Amino acid sequence: MTPRVSKVWTSCYSEAFLSSVEVQVLLRNGLPRFDIIGLPKNMIREGKDRIYSALSHLGIELPSKKILVNLNPADRPKEGSHFDLPILIGILKCLGHLSSGENDKDFYWGELQLDGNIRPLEDHLAHLLFAHQARASRLLLSQDKAELDSLQSFLSPRIQNIRNVADIFMCPSSPSLVVKASNSMDRVTRQWLDEDATNAKWSQLLGSSEQFLFWSLVSLGRHHVLVEGPPGVGKSSWCQALGELQRPLPPHLWWSRYQFQSRQKCRELKDLWNPPFEAPHHSSSRAAIIGGGHAQVLAGSMTRAHLGILFLDELPEYHRDLLEALREPLESKSITIARRGLSQQLPADMQLLAAMNPCGCGYYQSKKTCHCVPGEMYRYRQRVSEPLRDRFHWKVYWKYEAQKPLPEYKLCKLRDRLISAERQPPAPLGHLYLPTRLSARQQRLWLDKLSIYSRWKHCSEIGPTEVREFEDFSAQIEGLDKGHEAISIKRMEGER
Numbered sequence: 371m372t373p374r375v376s377k378v379w380t381s382c383y384s385e386a387f388l389s390s391v392e393v394q395v396l397l398r399n400g401l402p403r404f405d406i407i408g409l410p411k412n413m414i415r416e417g418k419d420r421i422y423s424a425l426s427h428l429g430i431e432l433p434s435k436k437i438l439v440n441l442n443p444a445d446r447p448k449e450g451s452h453f454d455l456p457i458l459i460g461i462l463k464c465l466g467h468l469s470s471g472e473n474d475k476d477f478y479w480g481e482l483q484l485d486g487n488i489r490p491l492e493d494h495l496a497h498l499l500f501a502h503q504a505r506a507s508r509l510l511l512s513q514d515k516a517e518l519d520s521l522q523s524f525l526s527p528r529i530q531n532i533r534n535v536a537d538i539f540m541c542p543s544s545p546s547l548v549v550k551a552s553n554s555m556d557r558v559t560r561q562w563l564d565e566d567a568t569n570a571k572w573s574q575l576l577g578s579s580e581q582f583l584f585w586s587l588v589s590l591g592r593h594h595v596l597v598e599g600p601p602g603v604g605k606s607s608w609c610q611a612l613g614e615l616q617r618p619l620p621p622h623l624w625w626s627r628y629q630f631q632s633r634q635k636c637r638e639l640k641d642l643w644n645p646p647f648e649a650p651h652h653s654s655s656r657a658a659i660i661g662g663g664h665a666q667v668l669a670g671s672m673t674r675a676h677l678g679i680l681f682l683d684e685l686p687e688y689h690r691d692l693l694e695a696l697r698e699p700l701e702s703k704s705i706t707i708a709r710r711g712l713s714q715q716l717p718a719d720m721q722l723l724a725a726m727n728p729c730g731c732g733y734y735q736s737k738k739t740c741h742c743v744p745g746e747m748y749r750y751r752q753r754v755s756e757p758l759r760d761r762f763h764w765k766v767y768w769k770y771e772a773q774k775p776l777p778e779y780k781l782c783k784l785r786d787r788l789i790s791a792e793r794q795p796p797a798p799l800g801h802l803y804l805p806t807r808l809s810a811r812q813q814r815l816w817l818d819k820l821s822i823y824s825r826w827k828h829c830s831e832i833g834p835t836e837v838r839e840f841e842d843f844s845a846q847i848e849g850l851d852k853g854h855e856a857i858s859i860k861r862m863e864g865e866r
């Protein structure tokens with residue numbers, strides 16, 4: 371006997387996060403009608419006509435009964451044109467044209483078109499990951515082995531036309547998206563290392579070997595850095611290029627980037643593992659950076675930069691209250707936003723990079739003459755409060771220096787060294803410190819030493835002499851840096 375109520379699944383964003391929606395279809399006696407209930411927005415209601423046209427393409431005539439579609443849970447508003455396909459499949463199942471197991475949790479997304487084609491969802495990868503989390507039994511996708519090559523074919527929607535809709539049910543136990551972490555991570559890393567220096571941001575990068583080393587260590591430890599310096603020393607280009615040094619995210623973190631609603635779309639496969647780089651302009655509103663909104667809570671740049679980098683260029687130009695709002699999430703790695711009696715916690719584990727001029731005109735302590743009067747300069751610098759400055763692990767001042775492109779620091783080579791530095795077991799020293807507030811000379815000395823003692827070089831190169839030398843040096847630096855906080859650059863297991 372044909373089941374009277376059929377169930378299929380889909381997902382949509384509601385209250386900032388992606389959540390699943392059960393599409394229940396019921397056929398019952400009564401005047402022929404087609405109703406969709408469960409707080410659908412207009413886009414979903416308009417789908418009725420598209421569904422009628424799809425049914426006529428399939429040559430299926432609806433019985434003169436009442437069709438009732440319920441979108442469960444009914445208390446959350448839903449929107450999106452991708453509800454067409456799940457509703458259509460629900461109807462087909464209800465009519466007995468398609469069948470699946472009683473307990474199958476099948477997810478579908480797709481907008482029907484009048485010619486019978488199916489338009490896939492723009493950010494289908496995010497929804498796929500969600501369904502994977504939700505233990506979907508069928509994903510409108512095929513197979514299998516989770517090798518990266520097959521992943522590509524596997525992530526693009528398998529049916530383009532509703533005529534092939536029955537194909538999905540041909541292999542009744544098609545396994546869901548199983549990403550075998552270890553395998554795919556190796557492939558992802560290899561692909562990342564091969565990507566190389568056709569990269570525009572990187573190929574124009576100038577610097578000294580200390581700068582290359584400094585930024586590599588900053589990337590390795592995900593340190594928050596504030597760079598000051600006159601215009602044209604390369605502050606912004608370095609910060610932007612750092613985005614290219616971010617290591618690919620492991621599979622268990624892919625999902626955490628896309629679970630919340632944002633304008634960020636997951637379109638390509640590499641969007642899954644590339645950590646984000648957000649650089650909002652200083653004219654951006656508070657809600658755009660911190661998160662929030664009127665009707666519902668939307669993620670801001672801070673949340674979109676979760677597991678990646680948030681870069682604020684011309685730091686003093688941002689609104690003061692916005693900058694102050696950054697302080698707490700930098701500590702807690704999340705932000706709680708309250709709206710209309712609801713409160714929503716959004717993740718915000720970002721690395722903060724910021725750049726600023728030393729004064730309003732920008733030329734203080736540089737080759738050109740600074741025209742700022744002391745009061746002006748004071749006010750300019752006060753725009754970035756002391757507590758916020760304290761959140762930065764490193765505050766560096768850059769002067770004009772002879773900078774040149776350094777061939778030994780090509781992007782692929784640097785990436786390769788970062789990966790091997792990360793993979794090596796911790797150095798015998800246990801952990802290393804990146805002291806704050808050193809003079810330029812001390813910083814340079816420190817970097818020289820650090821290049822030897824960090825996992826940057828192979829552990830086997832560190833012998834007892836080096837260990838002793840390092841301890842002496844540490845004591846020396848700590849003497850210089852007395853009273854200042856030292857920050858461990860040891861990367862905690864599983865921290866990221």
Ligand SMILES: [Zn+2]
Pocket residue numbers: 729730731732733734740741742
């Ligand atoms: Zn000035």
